[in-house]
Amino acid sequence: MPMNDNSVNMNAQGGSYHHGDLRAALIEEGLAQISNSRVEKVSLRQIARNVGVSATAVYRHFPNKAALLGALCEVGSVKLSDTFRGALSDTPAGIDAFEVMGRAYVRFAIDNPSLFRLMMTKAPRAEVLQPDQEKEVGAFAMLSNTLGEVLPKDTPPELQMVKRLQAWSIVHGLSMLILDGQLPDDEKMIAAVVSRSFL
Amino acid sequence: MPMNDNSVNMNAQGGSYHHGDLRAALIEEGLAQISNSRVEKVSLRQIARNVGVSATAVYRHFPNKAALLGALCEVGSVKLSDTFRGALSDTPAGIDAFEVMGRAYVRFAIDNPSLFRLMMTKAPRAEVLQPDQEKEVGAFAMLSNTLGEVLPKDTPPELQMVKRLQAWSIVHGLSMLILDGQLPDDEKMIAAVVSRSFL
DNA sequence: ATCGGCATGTTATCAGTGTAAACATTGTGG
DNA sequence: CCACAATGTTTACACTGATAACATGCCGAT
Numbered sequence: 001m002p003m004n005d006n007s008v009n010m011n012a013q014g015g016s017y018h019h020g021d022l023r024a025a026l027i028e029e030g031l032a033q034i035s036n037s038r039v040e041k042v043s044l045r046q047i048a049r050n051v052g053v054s055a056t057a058v059y060r061h062f063p064n065k066a067a068l069l070g071a072l073c074e075v076g077s078v079k080l081s082d083t084f085r086g087a088l089s090d091t092p093a094g095i096d097a098f099e100v101m102g103r104a105y106v107r108f109a110i111d112n113p114s115l116f117r118l119m120m121t122k123a124p125r126a127e128v129l130q131p132d133q134e135k136e137v138g139a140f141a142m143l144s145n146t147l148g149e150v151l152p153k154d155t156p157p158e159l160q161m162v163k164r165l166q167a168w169s170i171v172h173g174l175s176m177l178i179l180d181g182q183l184p185d186d187e188k189m190i191a192a193v194v195s196r197s198f199l
Numbered sequence: 200m201p202m203n204d205n206s207v208n209m210n211a212q213g214g215s216y217h218h219g220d221l222r223a224a225l226i227e228e229g230l231a232q233i234s235n236s237r238v239e240k241v242s243l244r245q246i247a248r249n250v251g252v253s254a255t256a257v258y259r260h261f262p263n264k265a266a267l268l269g270a271l272c273e274v275g276s277v278k279l280s281d282t283f284r285g286a287l288s289d290t291p292a293g294i295d296a297f298e299v300m301g302r303a304y305v306r307f308a309i310d311n312p313s314l315f316r317l318m319m320t321k322a323p324r325a326e327v328l329q330p331d332q333e334k335e336v337g338a339f340a341m342l343s344n345t346l347g348e349v350l351p352k353d354t355p356p357e358l359q360m361v362k363r364l365q366a367w368s369i370v371h372g373l374s375m376l377i378l379d380g381q382l383p384d385d386e387k388m389i390a391a392v393v394s395r396s397f398l
Numbered sequence: 399a400t401c402g403g404c405a406t407g408t409t410a411t412c413a414g415t416g417t418a419a420a421c422a423t424t425g426t427g428g
Numbered sequence: 429c430c431a432c433a434a435t436g437t438t439t440a441c442a443c444t445g446a447t448a449a450c451a452t453g454c455c456g457a458t
Binding site: 121126168171172183192 | 364
């Protein structure tokens with residue numbers, strides 16, 4: 001029996017016509033897909049199928065596939081924020097907070113490769129012009145502000161900004177190189193590269 | 200007139216049945232496509248169409264789309280190597296060679312965003328265990344060896360390796376963040392971030 | 399020189415994708 | 429209570445990468 005396009009075989013399963021909270025279900029299934037597939041293999045139709053709904057039903061909740069992926073990114077962002085907060089709160093005194101954050105960043109990327117990629121390609125441009133944007137809660141801001149706290153107080157603002165960008169670049173670059181298979185996922189190497197020795 | 204799938208309207212253009220050097224033509228057109236499209240929009244069929252050949256003719260020269268893209272990567276690699284060599288040879292004495300290489304790396308990424316992405320996701324793992332692989336000519340090796348030359352001679356090998364990885368990470372991370380629109384394409388900022396101040 | 403085989407093209411077809419249009423069903427507020 | 433808005437469904441279309449079967453033409457052995 002060839003799967004007939006995007007049918008859903010209504011009167012087979014006991015579900016009701018209306019789903020209840022399809023939007024949330026789509027996001028959940030989308031996260032499941034992206035957690036063990038490359039991002040370019042994540043399919044709107046497959047998500048709909050797994051949720052048990054027709055492909056076009058998705059369009060009642062998202063204008064297009066990009067918007068659905070965008071919703072996944074939002075979830076990813078809070079996940080990353082939580083990871084950062086958790087890493088910081090678990091840090092015993094005397095341990096360098098920036099190194100902890102850096103390792104958490106790389107670890108998050110490794111644990112959520114496709115989602116991380118998606119987040120990076122879709123996120124809005126980081127507010128990077130003036131330091132210490134308290135309101136900003138993006139990945140860069142949390143990492144950057146942590147670095148700001150461990151830098152010497154008399155660091156001139158311009159140099160401080162450069163160091164923040166270097167820190168982000170190092171941590172992000174290392175993450176991407178590991179995700180792309182150019183560098184191995186080696187805990188010791190990660191710790192060494194992220195170490196603050198360069199500041 | 201609806202485009203009838205993958206036809207090529209033979210007796211309309213004066214071309215002969217056999218192309219002569221289709222493989223090269225496909226690579227050239229592929230490079231053209233990737234130079235002004237995102238990588239996920241590059242289409243095997245579109246390439247074939249632009250070359251004036253049926254879609255399936257491609258499969259006489261490449262087993263699948265991935266192989267064609269792989270060929271584009273190879274061209275990209277020599278392009279990057281040339282860029283590096285050119286940057287080095289244009290460097291006046293007294294200027295830090297590593298900063299020159301770093302800027303060239305970032306500039307290449309900015310000038311060839313899709314190709315650069317493709318190269319990074321397809322390249323084999325960098326040989327990174329022992330330094331100074333003379334034979335290795337990949338992006339990392341050239342950058343890394345340049346850094347090796349400007350580091351103090353008495354730097355212990357282990358520290359040297361970490362610094363090489365940090366250098367690559369910084370340069371690669373900055374490139375990706377700019378490509379993803381997270382950081383602006385600002386010459387001064389790039390120069391500052393790539394500066395060797397962190398060594 | 400011819401002729402057969404092989405390299406290199408072609409068309410037809412398939413399964414899969416995102417998306418729009420038209421139709422169906424249901425919960426809900428006047 | 430019932431129209432309507434919200435939320436589903438089916439159908440259809442233009443794409444994509446890929447396979448199978450068929451066509452053409454170059455080139456070397458007889």
